[in-house]
Amino acid sequence: MKRVTLLGSTGSIGVSTLNVLAQHSDKYRVYALTANRSVDVMFEQCQAFNPEIAVMLDEQSAENLAKKLKLINSTTQVLSGEQALVDVSESNNTDYVMAAIVGSAGLLPTLAAAKSGKHILLANKEALVMSGGLFMREVEANNATLLPVDSEHNAIWQCLPVGSKQQHHFDGKGVRRIILTASGGPFRDYSTDQLEDVTPEQAVAHPNWSMGQKISVDSATMMNKGLEVIEAHWLFGMTSDQIDVVLHRQSIIHSMVDYVDGSVLAQMGNPDMRTPIANALAWPDRIYSGVAPLDLVAAGRLDFSEADHQHFPCLALAYQALEIGGTSTAILNAANEIAVDAFLKKRLKFTGIARVIEEVLTKLPASAGDTLQQILDDDHHARELAKRLIAA
Ligand code: NAD
Numbered sequence: 234m235k236r237v238t239l240l241g242s243t244g245s246i247g248v249s250t251l252n253v254l255a256q257h258s259d260k261y262r263v264y265a266l267t268a269n270r271s272v273d274v275m276f277e278q279c280q281a282f283n284p285e286i287a288v289m290l291d292e293q294s295a296e297n298l299a300k301k302l303k304l305i306n307s308t309t310q311v312l313s314g315e316q317a318l319v320d321v322s323e324s325n326n327t328d329y330v331m332a333a334i335v336g337s338a339g340l341l342p343t344l345a346a347a348k349s350g351k352h353i354l355l356a357n358k359e360a361l362v363m364s365g366g367l368f369m370r371e372v373e374a375n376n377a378t379l380l381p382v383d384s385e386h387n388a389i390w391q392c393l394p395v396g397s398k399q400q401h402h403f404d405g406k407g408v409r410r411i412i413l414t415a416s417g418g419p420f421r422d423y424s425t426d427q428l429e430d431v432t433p434e435q436a437v438a439h440p441n442w443s444m445g446q447k448i449s450v451d452s453a454t455m456m457n458k459g460l461e462v463i464e465a466h467w468l469f470g471m472t473s474d475q476i477d478v479v480l481h482r483q484s485i486i487h488s489m490v491d492y493v494d495g496s497v498l499a500q501m502g503n504p505d506m507r508t509p510i511a512n513a514l515a516w517p518d519r520i521y522s523g524v525a526p527l528d529l530v531a532a533g534r535l536d537f538s539e540a541d542h543q544h545f546p547c548l549a550l551a552y553q554a555l556e557i558g559g560t561s562t563a564i565l566n567a568a569n570e571i572a573v574d575a576f577l578k579k580r581l582k583f584t585g586i587a588r589v590i591e592e593v594l595t596k597l598p599a600s601a602g603d604t605l606q607q608i609l610d611d612d613h614h615a616r617e618l619a620k621r622l623i624a625a
Pocket residue numbers: 240241242243244245246247267268269270271290332333334335336338356357358359382383384442443444445446447448506
């Protein structure tokens with residue numbers, strides 16, 4: 234029996250993960266579930282999975298949850314606060330940690346999982362974008378296992394040569410480059426003028442995937458793909474010029490690896506996160522995920538086109554930040570989180586997102602190092618500057 238901590242259990246990835254776990258209750262037991270403030274969803278999840286611990290970040294939400302659980306004589310212990318998220322990640326009572334909190338809030342608990350040598354299922358790409366070098370060093374030093382859940386990175390993981398526990402050791406195995414696919418989001422066919430007036434409602438309606446709000450906006454700006462380029466750099470040790478992005482509107486090929494002999498390996502499947510989740514859970518074995526078999530005849534065709542950096546300036550900004558290095562990717566991520574939040578609250582236009590990030594990257598010098606303190610400081614400064622730029 235593997236014991237699982239699920240960070241962000243009430244979100245889109247969290248719910249899909251519980252769906253897979255429920256199909257394999259003989260193999261996995263839930264140790265802890267965590268969320269921000271969704272008490273009702275958490276209450277239902279506690280009833281269904283009976284975890285030892287449930288964490289609500291928000292204290293009032295934790296109190297409400299504890300009251301509801303008491304009424305049904307639940308044995309689940311309720312905790313609150315940031316330290317509790319760290320505690321359930323590094324606890325000796327858990328083996329696997331699914332990192333599915335959205336944004337920078339996931340950094341410390343995910344890092345705690347690395348430091349305590351867990352089998353980490355990484356969905357929270359922002360944690361890696363912020364702290365890549367530091368995070369990978371902790372994974373190595375503490376013999377943690379890092380499995381990518383992001384569909385593109387899970388696809389690449391599957392297409393890379395097998396042979397070592399941590400597949401980012403594939404030097405000399407003939408890999409030329411990796412190719413990330415991107416659907417292009419809901420505005421891929423919009424003109425520059427049309428982009429000026431898009432609303433949050435339009436931005437969160439993704440054509441192929443059902444996801445949380447923040448990543449849906451990131452997909453619309455293609456910052457999501459930019460974050461994924463940075464994520465791929467750290468996971469697979471590739472330089473920015475070895476990571477290509479191609480638009481593929483059907484989201485059937487989830488990404489590819491190009492080898493020096495001219496072979497290109499692709500991983501395909503229906504766009505359903507339960508596939509990469511099941512893959513990361515069971516690796517190196519395979520388990521049933523509940524996802525329907527791919528019907529290639531019904532799909533009919535696979536289209537590819539260029540990911541235009543002019544149309545998607547956020548993608549270009551992410552490549553730039555990766556090339557600068559140091560804390561610049563943490564700065565990029567922080568500015569993006571603030572800008573996306575302002576867009577969702579209708580305080581910033583869609584096209585303002587890239588403008589704010591670009592200005593923050595230009596005005597705020599990145600630190601060359603990547604200690605946790607430098608990362609957190611520059612993250613903080615970038616947020617403050619982004620807020621000032623949006624208010625001005
Ligand atoms: P979501 O918004 O649906 O869920 C976020 C979860 O995190 C919720 O359980 C919420 O309660 C919790 N949370 C939010 N703020 C928190 C905070 N400050 N402290 C503690 N917990 C907090 O998001 P999602 O779509 O499930 O995405 C989660 C992560 O997975 C993101 O990093 C995203 O980029 C990544 N990811 C998602 C998908 C997808 O299909 N949804 C695909 C690939 C990667």
